Amino acid sequence: MPNQPGSVHVVCPHCTTANRVPATRLGETPNCGRCKGRLFDAHPVALTSANFDRHLASDLPLVVDFWAPWCGPCRQMAPAFEAAAAALEPHYRLAKLNTDDEAELAGRYAIRSIPTLIVFERGREVARQAGAMPPGALVEWIRRSA
DSSP states (O other), X not given: OOOOTTEEEEEOTTTOOEEEEEGGGGGXXXXXXXXXXXXXXXXXXXXXXXXXXXXXXXXXXXXXXXEOXXXXXHHHHHHHHHHHHHHHTTTSEEEEEETTTOHHHHHHTTOOXXXXXXXEEXXXXXXXXXXXXXXXXXXXXXXXXX
């Protein structure tokens, strides 16, 4: 979907429809044109092989937490990642990818340890960080990286 001047391509976290949102209206709680769900709900999006590439194509920087349910540091960082989503939306999209359920995607990005955070801009990896981070450091790292 080509972008119009002054608009941002945002993928709906519910139905994965691409939406054009005027950049000046991102903070006004926009809804999806198709399913009418909120485009931002202050929570990380759950990524799967079915929706990963759609979110990767968004104009928003995509921050992916590659994690697993059995991982202690992953569980420890989960509340900080949740808080970061609330603090950084609507200018960033935070998402979580369960590496146990999506081993092929984890392999595609050579995930060797978890948690691993990757920042993507328009589909390209621009930053990577392995290991859990405290809330303030997490938000600061994301802002610096994207």
